[in-house]
Amino acid sequence: MTRGNRFQAPVIEVRLLREGLVESTHRVQAVVSDVRGRVxxxxxxxxxxxxxxxxxxxxxxxxITTTGTLERYSLNDRDLAIICSSHHGTIEQARQVFNILWRCDVDSSALQCPTPEGKQSPLQHNxxxxxxxxxxxxxxxQWPLNNYLQYNHPVQKLVLTQVAELxxxxxxxFIRARDDCGAPTYLMQLRQMASLYAQLASGDNLAMERIVRAMTHHPDMIAGEGAFDTTLMRLSEGELVSKAGAEGVQCIxxxxxxxxxxxxxxxxAHRAKYAVAIHLLKQLGWISPTVSETLSETFMKLSSFKRLEVVGELSMLY
Incomplete structure (x- = not known):
């Protein structure tokens, strides 16, 4: 789905090669923006x-970071990191979520995310x-707990207001719809997503700076061992903040x-977004050759017979 074509350039292709022969191809779009929204x-x-x-x-x-909630319930950066996460549902991660609820005296039965298949509790949902x-x-x-996912609930209105201001x-x-967990998500242009992450990473906002610190200092909470976000933030040592989204979305x-x-x-395809991310981070100079090689070994070499190849690059406008 597109809206206009103000800034347009050839797309990137990710090819799955089986012993050097193309088996599948993915088309990928990407944008780099600054804090002012310039592409x-x-x-x-x-x-x-x-x-x-x-x-x-x-x-x-x-x-969380703008309402005094962290301070009220003595929540720490690991708590904040798991709040930002799409975690694997490990015992450690589920316990971190439980810690948040325990500190604010909310029973885990109040969670309205589903219990994942094969799991025992919604605490294990990503x-x-x-x-x-x-x-x-x-x-x-002191807002109601039983309908916190509704579009018109005060907590969802607060989230929307803050995103709209940014x-x-x-x-x-905003055009909105339900994410798989039941919470609202929003339709955005790629340039808008890129600008949001530029603002997140700029260091100009104390509330967002704390979020970045929590994510980059505790990457194990953000996804988990072997996951792209966790691996990238660990290897980049605080220089990049990364968060995946479903259906081929990745923001850094x-x-x-x-x-x-x-x-x-x-x-x-999630495999294609990781390959493109590595390729573009290398093009932009945001990761070193050593980090690029390490990431490529993990996320682009899929087996002894299969690997991913990225064809194309970003077109610079400035």
Missing amino acids: LSVAGNSETATFVRSSLKPFQALA CSGKHAGMLAVCQQR MKMPGEE GRVGEGLGLAIKVMDG
Whole structure:
């Protein structure tokens, strides 16, 4: 889905090679923007719109960092990191979510994210941290707990207001839908996602700076061992903040420089977005050759017989 073609360039292709022969091809669009929303480089159409999905989580967490909820319940950076996460549901991660609820005196039965197949509790759902954070804000503000996912609930209105302020557009103009966990997500252009991550990583906002610190200092909470976000943030040692979204969405901010990268694989393949992210981070000079090689070994060499190849690059506009 696109809206206009103000900034457009050839798309990037990711090819799955089986013993050197092309077996599958994915088309990918990507944008780099700054904190003012200016498009600096692009592959595809900068105004391609898609649901931001879990890449929205650091901005949903602003409801935590701007309301005194962290201080009220003595929540720490590991708690904040799990609030921003799409975690693997490990015992350690589920316990971290439980810690949030325990500290704000909310029973885990209040979580309205589903119990994953084969699991015993909604605490193990990959979005449970986000839900626990929303419940903590509701408890701190004395808002109802039983309908916190409704569009018109005060906590969802707060999230929307804060995101709208960052994007400098009226909240009523947002197109919204339910994410798989039941919480609202929003339709955004790639250039808008990239600008949000530029703002997140800029260091100009104390509430967002704390979110970045929590994510980069505790990457094990953000996804888990072997996951792209965790691996990238660990290897980049605080220079990049990264958060994946479903259906081929990946967003990355260059910490301290006010630059953001947003990626969308048009067929939703997660393997392709990681390959493109590595390729573009190398092109941009955001990772070293050593980090690029390490990431490529993990996320581009799929087996002894299969590997991913990226064809194309960002077109620089400035």
